[in-house]
Amino acid sequence: MGDGTLDQQKPSFFWQIADDGWPVLALAGLLTILLTIMFVPLGTFALGMFVWLSHILRVPSRTTPQSAAVIVAPADGRVTEITKVARTNEFDPQVTEALRITIRTSLSDVQLQMAPIEGRVTDNFAIPGLFGGYEDMTAARADNERREITLTQDDGLSVMVVQLGGKTARQLVCRHHVGRFLRRGTPLGMARLAGVVELFIPADCTPQIAVGQHVLAGETAIARLPSRGRRRSSG
CATH class of the missing domain: 2.70.70.10 (Glucose Permease (Domain IIA))
Structure with a gap:
């Protein structure tokens, strides 16, 4: 924003990925595709890792306390x-x-x-x-x-x-x-x-x-x- 203010972000859906998580997830996605082409079982394992990374790199839905104290x-x-x-x-x-x-x-x-x-x-x-x-x-x-x-x-x-x-x-x-x-x-x-x-x-x-x-x-x-x-x- 022009005044330097950043509002609290709320995920639009459960799997919204945090901005800083995308580089890691993009690399994992590319690796998943390459391994699937080479050997399907390895690709399946990589897909599981991709889903796990999506989970920990997401923007979670949180309820922030409103008290200023x-x-x-x-x-x-x-x-x-x-x-x-x-x-x-x-x-x-x-x-x-x-x-x-x-x-x-x-x-x-x-x-x-x-x-x-x-x-x-x-x-x-x-x-x-x-x-x-x-x-x-x-x-x-x-x-x-x-x-x-x-x-x-x-x-x-x-x-x-x-x-x-x-x-x-x-x-x-x-x-x-x-x-x-x-x-x-x-x-x-x-x-x-x-x-x-x-x-x-x-x-x-x-x-x-x-x-x-x-x-x-x-x-x-x-x-x-x-x-x-x-x-x-x-x-």
Whole structure:
């Protein structure tokens, strides 16, 4: 749109494919055709893979909470960690700590990521690195490729979404330019495929989920914002 606003997308039918999923699906479709020509049983297997990819690369139908005090999950997956972290130079100098929520997306989860709050993109940049496993998250955070996306509300509160690359998550995608306004639950990007997403929010937010819980992007309320008088930024 001309004013930089992007409305929340709603799928017109169940199998609508996310924009960032089409390159993967197109390659899978071409492979399916070639294998079918070469050997039908292989083509049948490839067709099954194509259907599976269509399922995880779709735009899911989600009901996004309307409360402005709610932060929703940015990705589908299982919550593996909820911890307070000390301020680093990634955060605003006035912030002493933030709450980090780690979500691990599997190959059976929908891969599309969604905006956790309503606000403008104030940062979106990739940091080159390795594509190691997630067994040692300390090493993965330090060495793996990542993309950091910061969203800031009109009242100044900001959160940061970090896409963390891995053995299967080789492409970290977010095509929204700085200044673009996103509504809560709007498609944000994708880690192709099955990566880790970490959400950094103000430390005085109240978590609404627990470690081990499975969350849905754009639908699961994972934290509640503090009252206006106590709000701080974490982006």
